[in-house]
Amino acid sequence: MVDYLPTLIFLTILFSVPLQFYLSPKSSSDAQYYLHKFVDEIHQIYSKIIGKFFNFSNKKGEMFEESEQIGDEKEIIGEETISKEEMSGLFGGSDEPRHPRPPHIKYKVGQVVKHKLHNYRGVIVGWDEKVKAPDWWIKRVHGTEEIDEPNYTIIIDTRDRLVPQIAYVLERNILLSEGV
Template sequence: MPLQRVAIFQLGMLLMVVPLQFIITKMSSSTESQRVDQLTSVMEAVYGFSNKYLSWESWQRWSSTFYQNGIAQLFQSENNDNNINNDEENAYSRTKENNEFFATSTEPRSPRPSHVHFRVGQVIKHKIWGYRGVIIGWDEVAVAPEYWMSINHPPDKPHWRTMPNYSILVDTRDRLAPQITYVPQENIEMAPKTQIFHPEVDHYFEKFDGIRYLPRPSVRRVYPYD
């Protein structure tokens, strides 16, 4: 049970203590009929609280709200307190603004430039944030909205814009909510023989061969030499 729901449960129990104590003290001097009515009221209150805050349906609603709120806060700067993950880190919350951004272009990458060091299907680890992931696409240079570039490719890192950038499915063991990030080549390194957990893996890859993921035909058409 997440911390917020634990807190709600504890608060609800505390709020119910006072009326319960009052009812218990009154029951000894009440008639049987009154005691039945009082107990019924208590049970209805407990049931209502449980149904509103502790049921499976309420958990689904809470999860949905939590996820949507998390997505809404994805584009955060590296300069925030505690080095909150920037989006290099969560590019795809806004990719649909332009289907050419963040390595989403379906134009075949042919020929393959020699300075693109990593390939689609390879498993990597982020050098700064430490998460694992699998590459699902790359651009020879960064292709992203200017507002995104200004936040995530800071002035002291101008070369991030002109080096290859990679779209990566992030392992959900490292990031609980499924994420796709867009990362400069300088910030990643190989992490072979590692399987990645992400709900979109099967969309891009046929299988994991023990070292890397094998792209599906639709992906191979875009990256024929990877």
């Protein structure tokens, strides 16, 4: 007579350990992220299916996706909004590798700098040879002044500002920080 109990125990352990590892989140923020991503995917699938059958679309897109665009696909800067596609090359955020770095670009990505006027520290995460931003933003920040110098995207140190911020700064306004 064949004894199935050891085989059953072995198979239970074999499947339960990986299942337990898969189901247990690494942290609560991971679980929240994946839950949010899952709900978004369900939302998109649902809106596509309903949209095909009932033609529920308006000029701005699907009804369900319209509310999502405000948080996920658009960034609000001042009074204007810029889509992610328009934003991809702006504010030192180009997708193209910049190699080699031109010699007139004084600072490198990863360097810690200090703002001369506002006295905050930060890390350079991107740069542009000349300002690359929407015209309304350039007029608001620089006025009618012609900007023909490198600009750097800087993540501001939270020890200097309570709320995490990113700045787009002219080269003349920053210095290499000494002693972080």
